[in-house]
Amino acid sequence: MPYITVKMLEGRTEEQKRNLVEKVTDAVSETTGAPKEKVVVFIEEMSKNHYGIAGKRVSDQ
Template identity: 35%
Template sequence: MPIITIQMDKGRSVQTKREVAAAVTDAIVNTLGGERKWVTILFEDYERNDWAIGGNLQLDRHGPLKPETYK
């Protein structure tokens, strides 16, 4: 049973996560075989002050998250 963890910037809507879960599940089943019910996806949302790239916090690179940033 595949377990997939998707780590991303906090702020995506529940609907967006539904769409990602469906698309990733389809890709796993189409590639590895098996059944959809065997695929587990975990979402880990990170605040911009808890995530750095190249030694710089995402908060400093992109500013605070604005509600309209993600659908």
């Protein structure tokens, strides 16, 4: 049973997340041969206050 975690900054719509889960599931199923019913996708959303690039928080940019 494949488990996939997608970490991304908050701000996507429910529709975008729904499409992401569908497409990731399809890709994993196609490439590994795992049945779609066995593919688990976790979305972990991070606050822009808790994420930094090049020494700056994303929320400060």
